Amino acid sequence: xxxxxxxxxxxxxxxxxxxxxxxxxxxxxxxxxxxxxxxxxxxxxxxxxxxxxxxxxxxxxxxxxxxxxxxxxxxxx
Numbered sequence: 776x777x778x779x780x781x782x783x784x785x786x787x788x789x790x791x792x793x794x795x796x797x798x799x800x801x802x803x804x805x806x807x808x809x810x811x812x813x814x815x816x817x818x819x820x821x822x823x824x825x826x827x828x829x830x831x832x833x834x835x836x837x838x839x840x841x842x843x844x845x846x847x848x849x850x851x852x
Contacts (some may be wrong), residue, residue: 790808801820801828802817802822803822804822
């Protein structure tokens with residue numbers, strides 16, 4: 776199974792920066808996360824009237840994380 780992260784330090788550093796940027800941009804509250812070498816789990820709580828933005832937030836988070844990882848030279852395969 777391909778890894779999402781390059782080294783363990785990336786768990787908090789890279790994903791934390793990207794998820795906080797997205798949460799601010801899409802008015803999401805990040806309740807908790809669970810970062811695993813091959814994937815992640817998030818518990819988000821949209822601000823009042825922002826429920827439809829959960830999909831947009833997750834799409835943005837996934838694409839932005841992937842793009843930044845590949846731009847940094849990390850290739851899991």
